[in-house]
Amino acid sequence: MTDRPLKQIHLAAHFPGVNNTTVWTDPAAGSQIAFESFRHLAATAERGRFDFLFLAEGLRLREVKGRIHDLDVLGRPESITVLNALAAVTTHLGLAATVNATFNEPYELARRFASLDHLSGGRAAWNVVTSSDAFTGENFRRGGYLDRADRYTRAAEFVQLAREFWDAAGTGTVRHQGPQFDVEGTLSLPRPPQGHPVVIQAGDSDEGREFAAATADVVFSRHSTLAAGQAFHADVKRRLAAYGRKPDELKIMPGVTWVLGDTEEEAVERAAGIRRAQVSPATAIAYLEQVWGVDLSGHDVDGPLPEVDPVRGSGLVQGRTSLGDPLEIAAEWRAVAAAKGLSSRELVIEVTGRQSFVGTPRSVAEQIDRHVQSDAADGFILVPHLTPGGLDEFVDRVVPLLQERGVFRTEYTGTTLRDHLGLPVPGRR
Amino acid sequence: MPRQLHLSAALDSPGRFDAAHFTDLARLAERATLDFVTLDDSYTPEPGRLDALATFARLAPVTSGLGLVPTVTTTHTEPFHTSIAVNTLDWVSEGRAGWLVGVSDTEAEARAFGRRGTAPAEELWAEAADAADAASRLWDSWEDDAEIRDAATGRFVDRAKLHHIDFEGPYFSVRGPSITPRPPQGRPVIAVTVAAADLAPDAGPGGRARVATAVRHADVVLLDAPDRATRLTAATELRLRGGEVLRILARIPVALTTAAATADLLTEATEGGGGVDGFHLVPADPARDLAVLADHVVPALRERGLFRTGYTGRTLRDRLGLARPASRYAAAAATPATATAAATDTSAAGTPAAGTPTRSAATAEVTR
Ligand SMILES: Cc1cc2nc3c(=O)[nH]c(=O)nc-3n(C[C@H](O)[C@H](O)[C@H](O)COP(=O)(O)O)c2cc1C
Numbered sequence: 173m174t175d176r177p178l179k180q181i182h183l184a185a186h187f188p189g190v191n192n193t194t195v196w197t198d199p200a201a202g203s204q205i206a207f208e209s210f211r212h213l214a215a216t217a218e219r220g221r222f223d224f225l226f227l228a229e230g231l232r233l234r235e236v237k238g239r240i241h242d243l244d245v246l247g248r249p250e251s252i253t254v255l256n257a258l259a260a261v262t263t264h265l266g267l268a269a270t271v272n273a274t275f276n277e278p279y280e281l282a283r284r285f286a287s288l289d290h291l292s293g294g295r296a297a298w299n300v301v302t303s304s305d306a307f308t309g310e311n312f313r314r315g316g317y318l319d320r321a322d323r324y325t326r327a328a329e330f331v332q333l334a335r336e337f338w339d340a341a342g343t344g345t346v347r348h349q350g351p352q353f354d355v356e357g358t359l360s361l362p363r364p365p366q367g368h369p370v371v372i373q374a375g376d377s378d379e380g381r382e383f384a385a386a387t388a389d390v391v392f393s394r395h396s397t398l399a400a401g402q403a404f405h406a407d408v409k410r411r412l413a414a415y416g417r418k419p420d421e422l423k424i425m426p427g428v429t430w431v432l433g434d435t436e437e438e439a440v441e442r443a444a445g446i447r448r449a450q451v452s453p454a455t456a457i458a459y460l461e462q463v464w465g466v467d468l469s470g471h472d473v474d475g476p477l478p479e480v481d482p483v484r485g486s487g488l489v490q491g492r493t494s495l496g497d498p499l500e501i502a503a504e505w506r507a508v509a510a511a512k513g514l515s516s517r518e519l520v521i522e523v524t525g526r527q528s529f530v531g532t533p534r535s536v537a538e539q540i541d542r543h544v545q546s547d548a549a550d551g552f553i554l555v556p557h558l559t560p561g562g563l564d565e566f567v568d569r570v571v572p573l574l575q576e577r578g579v580f581r582t583e584y585t586g587t588t589l590r591d592h593l594g595l596p597v598p599g600r601r
Numbered sequence: 602m603p604r605q606l607h608l609s610a611a612l613d614s615p616g617r618f619d620a621a622h623f624t625d626l627a628r629l630a631e632r633a634t635l636d637f638v639t640l641d642d643s644y645t646p647e648p649g650r651l652d653a654l655a656t657f658a659r660l661a662p663v664t665s666g667l668g669l670v671p672t673v674t675t676t677h678t679e680p681f682h683t684s685i686a687v688n689t690l691d692w693v694s695e696g697r698a699g700w701l702v703g704v705s706d707t708e709a710e711a712r713a714f715g716r717r718g719t720a721p722a723e724e725l726w727a728e729a730a731d732a733a734d735a736a737s738r739l740w741d742s743w744e745d746d747a748e749i750r751d752a753a754t755g756r757f758v759d760r761a762k763l764h765h766i767d768f769e770g771p772y773f774s775v776r777g778p779s780i781t782p783r784p785p786q787g788r789p790v791i792a793v794t795v796a797a798a799d800l801a802p803d804a805g806p807g808g809r810a811r812v813a814t815a816v817r818h819a820d821v822v823l824l825d826a827p828d829r830a831t832r833l834t835a836a837t838e839l840r841l842r843g844g845e846v847l848r849i850l851a852r853i854p855v856a857l858t859t860a861a862a863t864a865d866l867l868t869e870a871t872e873g874g875g876g877v878d879g880f881h882l883v884p885a886d887p888a889r890d891l892a893v894l895a896d897h898v899v900p901a902l903r904e905r906g907l908f909r910t911g912y913t914g915r916t917l918r919d920r921l922g923l924a925r926p927a928s929r930y931a932a933a934a935a936t937p938a939t940a941t942a943a944a945t946d947t948s949a950a951g952t953p954a955a956g957t958p959t960r961s962a963a964t965a966e967v968t969r
Contacts, residue, residue: 197752205782207662207693231681233763233778240760240778247743247758247782249689250682256658257693259620279644279713280678287652291620291659310776311681345646357713358646361618454755 181544181580182423182551182593183571184268185217186226188559193429193525194245195449195557202560204245207257212560214258217265220567221581223592224266224297224370225258226392226553227251231275232308234491236458237467241491243455245559252284259292266589268297268372273327274304275312279357281330282337286364294365294588298334299372299392302327302380307490324379326352331371331387338368339600366590367597385411388422389595392553396426396528401548423550423593428528429557432565436531443530446557447521456517459524462489463501473517477502477509537573544579603906606870607850607879607921609637609668610894612887615648620659622888627660629891630667633899634909636920637668639701639792639823639881644677644710654686661694666912668920670699670792670821675732676725677705677714680768681775684736691784696916699790699821700736702814704729722807726814731770733791733818738766740788741928742778764930786916787925793819794852797826797835816843820923823852829875836876848921851877856885857893867901 187210188194195201203209214225229251234241251269258267267288271281281298289296302323309316318326329352336346342362348355373380373388384391385408395404404426409419431446433439451459456473464478465486471478482498495501509519529536543549556562574580581592590597610633612626630638642653653671660669669690673683683700691698704725705711711719720728747762766777793815799808815822822839826832836849851874857863870880884890902908918925 196750196757205692207695211662231780232776233780240758240763242756242758242760245757247748247780249692249781250685253654253658253686253689254693256655257661260624260659260662275679276682277677277714277716283644284652284655287655290618290651291655293620310774312679312775313773353715355713355715357644357709360644360646360648360650362649452755 178577178579179544179550180594181540181574182425183220183222183580184224184226184266184425184551184553185213185220185222185563186228186427186553186555187213188245188556188562189228190230190245190248192244192450192455193555193557194559195446196245197449197452198558200561201558204559205247205249207254209560210249210254210258211261213556213563214262214265216561216563216567218262220563220571221584222265223551224268224295224589225255226268226299226372227254227270228299229270229272229301230491231272232311232491234489235307236461236489241458243452243458252288255296256288256291259288259295262295264295264584264587264592266295266297266370266592267292268299268370270299270301270372270374273300273302273330274318274323275308275314278330278333278353279337279355279359282334283359283361285334285369286338286341286359286361289364289366289369290361294590296364296366297370297372297390297589299374300327300331300388301374305491321379324375324383328383328387329353335368335598335601338364363600366588367599370589370593370595381408382411384408384422385417386415389590389593390423390425393424393426393549396428396549396552398543398546398548401426401543402546405547405549421595425551425553426528426549427553427555429525429555430529430536430566430570431527432531432533432536432569434532436535439530439532439535443527447526450525450557451517451521453517456520459520460516463495463498463505465489465498471516473520474515477506477516477519533569533573537570537577540570541574541577541579604873605909606873606902606907607636607848608633608870608882608899608902608908609635609639609670609850609879610882610884610887610891611639611641613639613641613648613650613883614887615650618649618651620656623656623660624663626887626891627664627667629888629895631664633891633895634912635667636879637670637697637699637790637917639670640672641701642672642703643674643707644705644713645707646709654690657698658690658693661690661697664694664697666697666920668697668699668790668917669694670701670790670917672701672703674703674705675729676720677710677716678732680732680735680773681739681779683732684739685779685781687736687789688740688779688781688784691786691789692781696785696918698784698786699792699917700733701792701794701823702729702733702818722805723810726807726810728770728772730810730814730817731768731772733814735766735768735770735773735775737788737791737818738768738929739775739777739779740784741930742766743781743783744928744931745783745787748782762931783928786918787927790820790917790921790923791818792821792823794823794825795835795839797824797831800835800838812839812842815839816847819843819847820918821848821850821921823881824849824877825852832877833875840876846923848879848923849877850879850881851875852881852883854883854885855890857890857898863893863897867898870898870902871905871907 255267304318306316341359345358372390373384374392431443465483640653657669687700744762768775
């Protein structure tokens with residue numbers, strides 16, 4: 173490695189998601205909806221001097237076989253409203269909401285994020301996502317009319333237009349005519365304290381990466397291992413120059429999970445216990461059905477994988493990101509199961525969402541630091557498996573070690589999220 | 602005990618964008634133990650203002666008894682988003698949310714969205730009624746006890762208690778269910794502003810559509826009337842059409858700059874105002890007028906036994922004497938209860954639904 177100064181790590185707290193990562197069977201698992209749960213996680217993150225709190229979004233309850241998926245935690249609030257409330261009980265923590273560019277309009281969303289930025293004193297962030305499936309569209313006026321290819325065209329013009337509204341706020345009118353939007357409007361409020369709220373991007377395709385390089389301040393990626401993280405980091409940072417941007421103007425923050433123990437063995441054991449809780453027998457079947465595309469309700473999860481071959485494009489599962497080509501995945505899974513002698517449930521546990529960092533607090537701090545110093549990431553979005561206390565132990569035991577290593581702030585040095593991320597306030601164009 | 606007044610106030614403060622200002626106002630309103638406060642909103646460039654629902658979400662954690670009723674418009678917004686935003690305001694305030702339904706009728710607003718032109722008022726209000734209907738169905742789409750956390754079967758929810766709403770109307774359709782569980786109040790309080798002229802025999806189609814929305818969907822009507830006699834006629838008509846459970850507050854501008862102005866307000870409030878349940882005050886200067894209200898008017902009303910001395914109950918519905926409605930889908934399904942269902946964690950969720958299924962049940966705070 174070069175003798176450059178140590179990189180400072182950026183950390184964010186993800187409110188436990190609506191998926192099987194979040195363990196609800198644990199006696200310590202609390203409400204997914206009560207404000208107290210959000211307040212608790214935000215207070216923990218702020219105590220740990222985190223950059224921001226992050227809320228995901230899903231605008232339609234997932235369905236399997238035409239019925240609501242009932243095995244995972246379910247139900248969440250409207251993100252921007254929760255963040256405005258959290259602004260009242262926090263002072264420095266950034267507040268990030270995932271909001272879809274397909275099922276919203278630029279004027280309204282620019283105004284809502286500008287309002288959050290004012291009400292929080294410059295702590296707002298918007299994670300721009302682009303899903304546009306017709307299934308989700310059934311909840312909206314617009315329906316699911318966008319082609320996959322048009323998602324980022326709309327998103328790019330959407331964000332550009334939002335920036336125009338922020339720039340003109342308090343001084344003038346935006347007149348915009350483009351392929352996606354033909355509007356003329358004036359926000360009823362001054363320019364946001366951050367100039368522009370921080371823009372986060374979470375897509376992974378080539379278009380998604382290009383969109384990030386062109387316009388995002390932060391990328392929320394799913395590439396959490398060292399090698400994949402380095403490849404992704406290099407790929408996205410390489411794209412920045414074409415937009416006249418420098419590498420440190422875009423922070424790459426993979427989503428990660430972790431498990432702590434007093435010893436390595438204890439951590440590994442706890443990690444295995446959490447994985448078993450995340451993949452109940454019913455959840456294992458749901459995963460298999462997602463790939464196989466057929467009803468497997470009678471399948472014995474303690475036995476081998478189903479003998480039948482998967483069916484492509486069955487539409488059995490709705491509202492969930494596709495894992496890839498079913499036949500290829502099934503072949504891959506069968507190979508792994510055969511090589512390691514795994515039952516169906518063990519296989520699902522093996523191939524889905526293993527924890528990113530497992531070990532003693534010292535070893536987890538070292539792993540996190542190594543990933544950042546070797547450019548696999550600029551920081552991480554931490555996804556706890558328990559609501560609302562899942563971050564407590566990390567803040568109590570790992571953050572002090574990162575601070576000791578001189579790679580994480582001991583106090584906030586600014587007040588806005590841009591300050592925490594080391595991003596300048598954008599000039600008006 | 603004499604009949605108890607309901608009192609609310611508008612916090613509209615053109616040109617104010619700081620949370621501290623609104624926090625100060627909310628504290629004054631809470632000192633005056635008002636039923637609720639409102640905040641107007643639109644997508645017009647003037648007056649300068651923040652998103653109203655956002656502002657009230659920001660106030661929720663720093664207040665404890667005050668109802669929070671922001672304007673949210675229905676013309677250019679998505680009913681699904683509106684429903685979950687109001688629902689979430691109810692969660693973060695632990696049962697103190699309402700929604701003052703508004704429409705966007707200007708060319709400027711239509712241009713800011715660029716999705717459609719302006720439309721006649723009767724169409725905008727017909728759409729607003731549909732938006733209120735769809736939002737309310739989405740609130741009901743999770744039955745109160747849908748979350749079961751049944752470890753034995755691995756099921757977090759009982760999906761028989763989650764319902765597609767399949768709302769279809771001329772303006773939009775929404776499939777549902779909501780992504781947000783049923784709010785603490787079951788249904789946050791819906792308010793609509795109506796002018797006496799909208800109720801007159803010669804009212805235009807826009808006014809009639811507005812009244813129809815209020816009568817079908819509102820829990821609270823803010824009534825504009827030029828004088829007391831007109832107010833009485835209008836309130837009587839509203840009650841006839843909306844039923845006894847409708848709370849009608851006369852919306853009146855106030856500027857409490859002098860002792861005389863304060864005395865006038867006190868007299869009006871004491872006399873009851875003509876067929877209404879109370880008053881919605883629109884202060885010329887909220888900080889000044891709310892202080893006078895809290896320090897002079899409300900104490901005098903309390904002395905006369907006309908106004909609460911403190912908050913009782915937790916929710917805005919409690920405050921207004923409105924029962925918590927059961928989910929319409931629970932009533933429709935009427936399935937035998939799943940015996941193993943564990944209680945939902947509603948520790949922060951206000952009063953559960955238990956046995957108060959109709960709009961008409963009144964709670965202790967209102968004595969008619
Ligand atoms: C780490 C990560 C988190 C995401 N979170 C959300 C989310 O909360 N809500 C959502 O609708 N989409 C979410 N997405 C989906 C993306 O916005 C996008 O629709 C998806 O990745 C497909 O785009 P792509 O083809 O560019 O990858 C997420 C994606 C990634 C990689």
